[in-house]
Amino acid sequence: MTEATNDTRPNDVRKAELLSTEVEHIDITSFDARPIVDAMKKMSFTSRDLGRATDIYNQMLADKDCTIFLVIAGSTSAGGCMDLYAELLRNNMIDGIVATGASIVDMDFFEGLGHKHYQALDVPHDDVLRSLLIDRIYDTYIDEEQLQHVDHTIFEIAETLEPRPYSSREFIREMGKYLVEHGKKENSLVKLAYEHDVPIFCPAFVDSSAGFGLVKHQVDSVKAGKPYMVLDAIADFRELTEIKIKAGVTGLLMIGGGVPKNFIQDTVVCAEILGHDDVQVHKYAVQITVADVRDGACSSSTLQEAASWGKVNTAIEQMVFAEAGSVMPLLASDAYHRGLWKDRPVRKWGASFD
Known part of the structure; x- marks a missing residue:
């Protein structure tokens, strides 16, 4: 064994030890949450809130005129809810998604390429993790070298595209197409969204590994004196508002807050500004969050507060103040096993832009 091998082996062994226990994503089809959700409806506090939120989601599924948006912020995808969201999409239980770049790129697309998230059963000093190229999300690990593979893949996709403006929807569709051809995971939300x-x-797409890859694409193109593709955030807002106008009745299933929450709610106001005075507020709304309302931030603003802006109906809404990873499996399993999704119309809003 050479001296160089002796120098590197301890780090390799330590990294392998830390990245040894994969996060296993929950399978909502494997258990029936209906009995416990029904029991929780008879309790108080967050349990009863979750019971009512589940009822509202089932109302969305039962309303054949309702387009349902899944709205995701935070790290639930990395924490074990990735297959849950995929199951909702596969079974026509959602019709559109608004999410953070991290949820879609750093988590779902990341696993679509064959990489994994790991349980942080041992948490050394974060400077040690940095030296091992391990990124930490609370008690979850990501291999930074694998995340850089995502950066480079985004760059490769951008390099194949015609140099023009793209909405994030258009670019994510190209990511889904890439996974169909080169992916390593059938249950990827990005891949399934492309197929369905x-x-x-x-x-806020570039606030993720997509940002690094797209910056490299732009810089390399400028150096070569070539035009490059760009993301058009205004097109995002316009396209999403177009769906809201055409859909009419809409429901929101929101995990966390942040930009995705405000973005989907603002489509009502945008439609009005475009002259659609008859546009309906979002009829149904559920938000699961741990954000505190007292600081006045939009991420923690209640759905009742959103009603004052003309965005959400106050009659059919529910806030659930809980960590989403602990309650979404119950809500989603309950809805899956009640089966109200089985005869919902298939909307294919993505195809409306073709």
């Missing part, structure tokens, strides 16, 4: 014509919007 379900549009995904990321209004």
